[in-house]
Amino acid sequence: xxxxxxxxxxPTTLDRWLYRLIFLGLAGLAVFVMIxxxxxxxxxxxxxxWMLCLTLAxxxxxxxxxxxxxxxxxxxxxxxxxxxxxxxxxxxxxVGSEFLRARQQVSVETAFGPEWLLxxxxxxxxxxADGMVLxxxxxxxxxxxxxxxxxxxxxxxxxxxALASRYALGVRRVTPGDLxxxxxxx
Numbered sequence: 001x002x003x004x005x006x007x008x009x010x011p012t013t014l015d016r017w018l019y020r021l022i023f024l025g026l027a028g029l030a031v032f033v034m035i036x037x038x039x040x041x042x043x044x045x046x047x048x049x050w051m052l053c054l055t056l057a058x059x060x061x062x063x064x065x066x067x068x069x070x071x072x073x074x075x076x077x078x079x080x081x082x083x084x085x086x087x088x089x090x091x092x093x094x095v096g097s098e099f100l101r102a103r104q105q106v107s108v109e110t111a112f113g114p115e116w117l118l119x120x121x122x123x124x125x126x127x128x129a130d131g132m133v134l135x136x137x138x139x140x141x142x143x144x145x146x147x148x149x150x151x152x153x154x155x156x157x158x159x160x161x162a163l164a165s166r167y168a169l170g171v172r173r174v175t176p177g178d179l180x181x182x183x184x185x186x
Contacts, residue, residue, distance in 0.1 A: 016064055016065055019058075019062070019065040019171065020065060020066075020070055022169065023054070023058065023065065023066065023070065023074070024070075024074070026051075026054060027051055027074045027077070027078070030050050030051050030054075031077070031078060031081050031082075034047075034081075034082060035081060035082070045149070045153075046146060046149065046150045046153065047153070048150070048153045048154040048156070048157040049150065049154045050157075050161065051074065051075070051078060052093060052123065052126070052154055053154055053157055053158050053161035053162075054161055054165065055071060055074075055075075055093065055097060056096075056097065056100060056119050056122065056123070056158070057119075057158065057161045057162040057165045057171070058165060058171050059097050059100055059101060059104075060100065060104070060115055060119065060162070060173075061162075061165065061166070061171050061172060061173045061174075062171055062172075062173075062174060063101050063104050064174075065171065066097070068094060068097070068098065071093060071094055071097055072090055072094055075089055075090040075093045075094070076090045078090075085133075085134070085139070088130060088133060088134075089126075089130060092126045092129050092130055093126060095126075096122045096123075096125060096126045099122060100118065100119065100122055103118065110173070112159070112162070115162075116155075116158060116159060116162075119155070119158055120155035120158065123151050123154050123155045123158070124148075124151045124152075124155065126151070127147045127148065127150060127151035127154075128147075128148075128151070130147060131144045131147040131148070134147075
């Protein structure tokens with residue numbers, strides 16, 4: 001009989017940490033692309049919030065890959081680097097992601113349509129709350145129409161991010177066979 005080495009890591013734990021590192025790498029790549037001065041003309045239409053889409057898509061499939069501390073850390077970094085009000089979008093994304101996490105169904109048979117509607121509604125709620133808080137404090141950069149357009153564009157690209165997460169990155173839904181006897185993710 002061979003004794004296991006105490007340094008062996010559970011494959012599930014290793015998998016979770018690998019995907020957390022991938023998420024951090026994608027966040028770094030997204031920030032790098034966002035802060036590049038690619039377009040200098042004013043009046044440009046806003047691009048979708050790719051990190052919000054990625055976060056919500058992964059959260060719908062594997063909530064164990066994205067603990068709240070990781071989401072908060074990434075979005076706080078985004079707030080700082082993109083010169084948004086520090087912590088506002090972080091708090092709103094955290095509330096929205098925990099709302100979706102609480103409604104997470106452990107089923108591979110969940111249709112994409114209801115997921116997209118729920119996620120799109122969450123995206124609109126996040127940007128609506130952001131616009132209301134910015135307007136409440138009379139932030140001059142608060143443009144409610146721009147925020148609603150950003151929410152629409154972000155909700156529309158969500159299916160692309162969900163497909164890329166599933167087929168390019170392998171982030172798939174938890175199936176009942178992936179659960180241990182206590183009903184927890186392995």
